Amino acid sequence: ETLEAQIKAFFDSAPPLHSSDEITQKLNQFIRHNSSSSGNGEARRIVCVTSGGTTAPLEQRCVRYVDNFSSGHRGATSTEYFLKAGYAVIFLHRRGSFQPFCRSLPDDPLLECFEPTNDSNIQVRKAYSESVKRAILDHHTAVAGGHLLKLPFSTIFEYLQMLQIIAMSMRCIGPRAMFYLAAAVSDYYVPWKDMVEHKIQSGSHLLDVKLVQVPKMLSVLRIDWAPLAFCISFKLETDSSILLNKANAALEKYKMHAVVANELSTRKEQVVVTTGVEKITVRRDNSESANDVENPLIKLLSERHATYIENSSW
Ligand code: 9Z3
Numbered sequence: 058e059t060l061e062a063q064i065k066a067f068f069d070s071a072p073p074l075h076s077s078d079e080i081t082q083k084l085n086q087f088i089r090h091n092s093s094s095s096g097n098g099e100a101r102r103i104v105c106v107t108s109g110g111t112t113a114p115l116e117q118r119c120v121r122y123v124d125n126f127s128s129g130h131r132g133a134t135s136t137e138y139f140l141k142a143g144y145a146v147i148f149l150h151r152r153g154s155f156q157p158f159c160r161s162l163p164d165d166p167l168l169e170c171f172e173p174t175n176d177s178n179i180q181v182r183k184a185y186s187e188s189v190k191r192a193i194l195d196h197h198t199a200v201a202g203g204h205l206l207k208l209p210f211s212t213i214f215e216y217l218q219m220l221q222i223i224a225m226s227m228r229c230i231g232p233r234a235m236f237y238l239a240a241a242v243s244d245y246y247v248p249w250k251d252m253v254e255h256k257i258q259s260g261s262h263l264l265d266v267k268l269v270q271v272p273k274m275l276s277v278l279r280i281d282w283a284p285l286a287f288c289i290s291f292k293l294e295t296d297s298s299i300l301l302n303k304a305n306a307a308l309e310k311y312k313m314h315a316v317v318a319n320e321l322s323t324r325k326e327q328v329v330v331t332t333g334v335e336k337i338t339v340r341r342d343n344s345e346s347a348n349d350v351e352n353p354l355i356k357l358l359s360e361r362h363a364t365y366i367e368n369s370s371w
Contacts, residue, residue, distance in 0.1 A: 071249055108149065110240065116253055128155055129151060129155035133148075137158060138352055145204045158196040162192060213246050303318070315331065325349070
């Protein structure tokens with residue numbers, strides 16, 4: 058069976074997206090807003106940042122699922138730096154994962170950052186006043202300016218359908234589009250038509266579910282869905298001795314413009330960007346406490362994207 062046939066089968070059998078018309082409408086409006094050179098300055102570059110892990114459900118009325126590890130920290134942090142660099146960002150994220158501008162807040166920000174006053178009003182606790190103010194102001198600036206569009210997914214079915222819609226909507230902006238694919242995407246899933254409807258009953262010694270490989274959509278995204286976009290994918294391994302070879306293989310196979318290689322335990326300290334001709338190690342600047350590896354990483358990718366746009370004949 059060809060990849061094309063596998064992909065067609067995946068989409069044909071996937072449960073239809075609930076609000077695909079609404080999503081398409083939001084996307085078109087967002088892209089139009091960030092493409093007009095009238096009003097607030099120049100047309101912006103637009104990046105689709107994917108973030109968090111996809112689930113593969115085991116039952117149609119889902120009680121259990123197989124998950125892919127990703128907190129969404131990479132995607133949320135990168136979104137902040139892309140906005141700072143002047144991009145408009147489509148943040149395609151796992152529902153409930155880390156969100157941009159909230160990283161420095163405690164787990165339960167509403168309850169921990171605020172306190173009641175004597176006259177039964179609510180105020181920000183002193184210790185959090187600066188970080189709460191920064192988060193709210195930066196988030197407001199991005200949303201009010203129409204530069205941040207957040208779209209949530211949970212399952213691999215939702216994720217791939219949404220990624221396709223986004224890619225199709227972004228075709229009209231050519232090389233001004235970037236894909237920054239940091240989400241941890243399921244490699245295996247149960248096809249919808251093979252999935253039991255009801256909760257699997259316990260009792261048997263062995264749970265027998267067959268997971269089949271998710272068709273690799275990266276090359277289709279790159280070649281068919283968004284042929285002019287600048288495409289960055291991530292490679293995650295836990296064994297550092299195979300990481301760079303795997304990243305280079307992905308670069309070749311999926312024709313990415315760059316692959317960011319990271320090892321699970323050191324992913325917040327350093328990553329390696331491979332472009333085929335270069336291999337660039339990007340490290341977190343430890344001299345500043347509030348710094349992230351995403352700061353120099355987005356700087357590098359934004360420069361490369363600018364060169365890519367200049368050199369394109371579009
Ligand atoms: C990544 O490698 C991300 O950097 C992390 C970020 C998931 C490690 P966190 O969300 O972690 O900050 O906690 N994402 C890509 C993972 C992935 O599944 N890549 C596929 C692979 O390695 C290629 S598309 O096979």
